[in-house]
Amino acid sequence: MSKATPEMSISAENLLAQLKDTTTQLTVLNTEEVVEIHGVIKEINTLNGRETLILQGGTEMKSYIICDMKAGQTETLNQLHEKDSITLKGIYKGFLKDAIFLNCVLTRTHQP
């Protein structure tokens, strides 16, 4: 995953806006595509024994980007905090209330 070339690079806010828009949601991206996303961390959790990073979707947005992290990134994740800006790559699985990504890897952090 860390070497995979993303099909697109997009902000969390823009991606969710397009996925929620019925006119663009079917064309914005396909499942199983690798996407690079820039966004602000809403939450980091280990629910169900999985390391998960949730990105904010924007001030008016009630949807988020949920990234199930690829194993082996615990040390990096431990250094991150809510509201940090990051960039990650993951495999898009679909959209329910939120956009779901698996096998996510951090590619950049933009901590203040």
Added chain:
Amino acid sequence: MNKLIPILFLVSFCVHAQNTEKIIARQGNVAFFSYTSVENIKAQNNQVLSIIDLSSGEIAVNILMNAFVFEKALMREHFNESYIESDIYPKATFEGTISDFDTSQSEPHTRIVKGTFTMHGVSKTLDIKTKIEKIDGKYILTGTFEAVVKDYDIKIPPLLAGNIAKTISVDFRFEYDPYDS
């Protein structure tokens, strides 16, 4: 105008009350197990969506079938491409009601959740025994049910029939937060 103020207040209160009566699990866990003498297959999905309306006890669950994680890549490939056909049937859903749901009950208790489970384009009515807990103000629902593979029109090639159980055991765990819709 003066008469409108209490009405507007009431409408606003009702909208607010309606919103706070729903709870959401965005990272629900659903795991399934297939045990045979040839091999055991286990897969987990940790991004299952569920919403409960606390006022009515209605519950909805939405599962992305291609988000199940397997131990082996080949198992995942067979599951998505040959059995579940997740490109044609990307989601499984459950819509039902928690029988005798009582929000005032704070001790762990068990209820039957009755509803319709749809997978691979086939809908079946299920009664699922579900444990309901309220921990630190959060509802947690856990349980197990069994799904008969042939009921859902899932075709297993004869060569692999011995590798897949005829009945799959499904475990679930949902931890809910208030739903700000």
